[in-house]
Amino acid sequence: MTKRIKTRKQLINGYIDFFKSKEHKRIPSSSLIPENDPTVLFTTAGMHPLVPFLTGVKHPLGKRLVNVQKCIRTNDIDEVGDEVHHTFFEMLGNWSLGDYFKKEAIKFTYEFLTKVLGFEKDKLAVSCFEGDENSERDEESAEVWRSLGFPESRIAFLSKSENWWGPAGNTGPCGPDTEIYYWTGKGKEPLKFDFKNKKWVEIGNDVFMQYEKTKDGRYKKLKQKNVDFGGGVERTLAVLNGLDDNYQTEIFFPIIKEIEKISGKKYEGNERAMRIIADHVKAAVFILGDERKVKPSNVRQGYVLRRLIRRAVRYGRVLGIKDNFLIEIGKKFLPIYDDYEELKRNEKFIFSELEEEEERFKRTLEKGLRKFKEIAVDKTISGKEAFLLFQSYGFPVEMTQELANEKGAKVDLRSFNKEFERHQVLSRNASGTFKSGLADSSETTKRLHTATHLLNEALRIVLKDNEIKQKGSNITPERLRFDFNFPRKLTDEEIKKVEDLVNDKINQGLVVKREELPLSKALSSKAQAEFGAKYPEIVFVYTLIDKNDKRGWFSKEICTGPHVGNTKEIGKFKIVKEESSSAGVRRIKAVVA
Numbered sequence: 074m075t076k077r078i079k080t081r082k083q084l085i086n087g088y089i090d091f092f093k094s095k096e097h098k099r100i101p102s103s104s105l106i107p108e109n110d111p112t113v114l115f116t117t118a119g120m121h122p123l124v125p126f127l128t129g130v131k132h133p134l135g136k137r138l139v140n141v142q143k144c145i146r147t148n149d150i151d152e153v154g155d156e157v158h159h160t161f162f163e164m165l166g167n168w169s170l171g172d173y174f175k176k177e178a179i180k181f182t183y184e185f186l187t188k189v190l191g192f193e194k195d196k197l198a199v200s201c202f203e204g205d206e207n208s209e210r211d212e213e214s215a216e217v218w219r220s221l222g223f224p225e226s227r228i229a230f231l232s233k234s235e236n237w238w239g240p241a242g243n244t245g246p247c248g249p250d251t252e253i254y255y256w257t258g259k260g261k262e263p264l265k266f267d268f269k270n271k272k273w274v275e276i277g278n279d280v281f282m283q284y285e286k287t288k289d290g291r292y293k294k295l296k297q298k299n300v301d302f303g304g305g306v307e308r309t310l311a312v313l314n315g316l317d318d319n320y321q322t323e324i325f326f327p328i329i330k331e332i333e334k335i336s337g338k339k340y341e342g343n344e345r346a347m348r349i350i351a352d353h354v355k356a357a358v359f360i361l362g363d364e365r366k367v368k369p370s371n372v373r374q375g376y377v378l379r380r381l382i383r384r385a386v387r388y389g390r391v392l393g394i395k396d397n398f399l400i401e402i403g404k405k406f407l408p409i410y411d412d413y414e415e416l417k418r419n420e421k422f423i424f425s426e427l428e429e430e431e432e433r434f435k436r437t438l439e440k441g442l443r444k445f446k447e448i449a450v451d452k453t454i455s456g457k458e459a460f461l462l463f464q465s466y467g468f469p470v471e472m473t474q475e476l477a478n479e480k481g482a483k484v485d486l487r488s489f490n491k492e493f494e495r496h497q498v499l500s501r502n503a504s505g506t507f508k509s510g511l512a513d514s515s516e517t518t519k520r521l522h523t524a525t526h527l528l529n530e531a532l533r534i535v536l537k538d539n540e541i542k543q544k545g546s547n548i549t550p551e552r553l554r555f556d557f558n559f560p561r562k563l564t565d566e567e568i569k570k571v572e573d574l575v576n577d578k579i580n581q582g583l584v585v586k587r588e589e590l591p592l593s594k595a596l597s598s599k600a601q602a603e604f605g606a607k608y609p610e611i612v613f614v615y616t617l618i619d620k621n622d623k624r625g626w627f628s629k630e631i632c633t634g635p636h637v638g639n640t641k642e643i644g645k646f647k648i649v650k651e652e653s654s655s656a657g658v659r660r661i662k663a664v665v666a
Contacts, residue, residue, distance in 0.1 A: 092139040100140045106365040115145035119166030125657035136172035154345040156318040161356035163306040171297035178300040179217040196256040198266035202249030203230035207292045214251045226265045238280040252278040277304035336392040346388040353385040354402045361423040362416040369430045380469040399427045441466030456488025520643045521553040523636045530628040531574040559659045575646045582641040583617045601630040
């Protein structure tokens with residue numbers, strides 16, 4: 074393997090320069106906090122900000138794009154601690170938006186891996202989609218790999234669970250992918266590729282979005298065929314340096330050495346705890362450093378941030394660290410990632426929030442751990458006990474679950490959720506507020522939030538487009554802001570019709586009904602759900618009852634609140650502005666009085 078590229082910056086610069094030479098335009102890394110996508114809390118992949126352009130909207134920089142996107146993935150936080158999992162990571166990405174397709178994409182990828190990175194061809198293997206009843210076997214990709222000299226023994230055909238991407242929701246663009254693996258084992262590489270052998274490490278994949286999944290479950294071919302390459306910086310860097318532990322690369326090992334210094338312990342024998350601390354502090358630094366300035370809290374992105382920080386603090390205690398230590402570790406990341414100007418710009422905010430959250434949790438952690446030991450004598454921790462740890466000691470329920478797993482116990486999560494909801498109701502009755510996933514929980518906020526349900530459905534009815542979905546929402550005590558997918562500006566007449574329909578439903582006094590349902594039953598009842606969102610087994614469904622509607626309701630959505638009990642409580646609804654939010658997304662601002 075070539076010795077030319079060994080560092081993060083060499084890898085990124087080599088990648089960008091290569092694809093610029095192939096007429097790709099570089100686009101900047103988007104914010105970690107998606108502005109117009111309610112389906113996820115964080116940007117999870119490079120393609121995430123590009124969804125409108127993958128579905129036909131023209132990108133101002135053309136049809137060939139390249140970037141390095143900062144990403145956060147929270148679905149496998151519990152896996153962090155091994156050699157390869159990360160919460161924050163950087164993704165190399167290049168795209169063809171209806172331009173080149175499989176042949177060119179595969180050849181570009183192969184040339185980059187072998188000519189720029191110097192991966193040995195004899196140690197490469199690939200997988201392709203084996204086909205099923207809905208879509209054909211991807212012989213086209215396999216034939217390109219054969220033309221590049223890959224023998225049949227190094228080409229595996231795998232199922233949809235392994236070699237298919239998307240759609241992001243129930244419908245939309247999707248397609249097969251071809252994944253590239255590199256042999257990292259000792260000695261000579263096997264003649265035959267076995268993707269289950271962990272010594273074959275995936276170093277990238279080309280996704281070919283050539284299908285659209287329809288409402289009835291069919292896969293029809295798209296007019297615009299897209300290519301989306303993705304490759305993780307951390308994993309690629311480890312392979313380039315002959316390491317089987319990502320945390321021994323230059324982007325992590327200085328932090329590991331700092332943890333060793335602070336704790337007085339060695340990495341060997343304490344790998345899991347040190348990896349968790351390094352990963353979680355890095356993710357926290359990037360979330361805090363984002364221009365949207367998320368703070369630790371008990372809702373949405375703030376809850377994830379709090380969970381990361383507190384889990385890092387807890388594992389610091391596992392290593393015997395008694396004093397505050399997060400700032401010292403966080404500071405080590407800034408010179409490594411000095412190409413992200415926002416980190417330097419927001420340095421004061423990052424470290425003040427880290428210190429405040431660490432100090433806040435430190436005051437209750439030891440007491441909470443002692444309380445946990447008292448209640449963990451049984452095999453099941455009740456919802457009331459888990460809620461006590463959450464409310465009184467600041468333990469995210471996931472931390473209680475992790476502690477329970479270490480003791481061979483379980484947490485009654487369903488009863489915890491009920492206890493949490495009961496507390497919300499009591500809080501509302503006592504203070505007139507409803508604690509939920511909104512920054513403000515005043516009566517005005519409840520009126521505005523319920524109005525977004527009416528607005529969402531009114532847009533679909535007036536614009537005669539059932540594919541309209543919420544793409545973002547922001548509510549303050551003064552106004553609501555609602556983003557939705559639509560290709561053009563609304564006319565004055567359409568705005569007036571939407572406004573009139575919402576006010577008509579307000580004046581009808583529709584009862585707002587809340588039900589607790591299994592997710593499958595909620596979806597089968599035609600409740601609106603956010604594309605791509607991951608829901609628990611039991612969800613809340615809010616229905617605006619309308620006896621004049623043949624369905625028996627005007628709006629039905631999976632939601633957490635807050636809501637009024639009757640639409641008459643909303644008052645007069647007024648749209649004050651309709652404008653473009655981004656390509657293919659419109660924005661409405663409205664008030665109630």
